Amino acid sequence: MYKVIILPIAKxxxxxNSKWYNEKQKGLGLKFTNAIRSEIKFISKNPLxxxxxxxxxxxxxxxxxxxxxxFFIDESLKTVVITAVFQTKxxxxxxxxx
Numbered sequence: 594m595y596k597v598i599i600l601p602i603a604k605x606x607x608x609x610n611s612k613w614y615n616e617k618q619k620g621l622g623l624k625f626t627n628a629i630r631s632e633i634k635f636i637s638k639n640p641l642x643x644x645x646x647x648x649x650x651x652x653x654x655x656x657x658x659x660x661x662x663x664f665f666i667d668e669s670l671k672t673v674v675i676t677a678v679f680q681t682k683x684x685x686x687x688x689x690x691x
Contacts, residue, residue: 595666597637599675603663606678610660628655629678632662640666640673654681 599607607629615622632653636643643664646652652661655678663677 595637595640596670596672597633597675598672599633600677603675603677610678610680625658625660628658629660629662632656633675636662636664636673636675640664650676 607626611622611626613622614625632655636653640651643651643653646663649665651664651666653664654661659681660678661681662675663679664673664675666673
């Protein structure tokens with residue numbers, strides 16, 4: 594199993610999106626957060642099974658929600674670094690802000 598580090602900006606992505614879902618429907622934010630946790634657990638066990646999307650950046654689609662978890666793998670440290678949780682419809686130019 595790989596150690597998982599979630600960068601503060603990715604934690605903010607999760608919090609902000611969870612809050613947005615809760616505003617739409619009570620309890621939906623918790624379902625979103627649980628879906629994220631489930632995918633992170635999968636990533637920690639199988640990081641190399643996830644699509645290598647851009648050079649060293651991997652992306653994992655979140656079940657039931659239109660989001661992707663973006664992460665890097667440090668194989669030497671057996672660590673996964675989660676850098677973002679983006680909606681799939683967001684422009685790749687949003688990476689310029691990171």
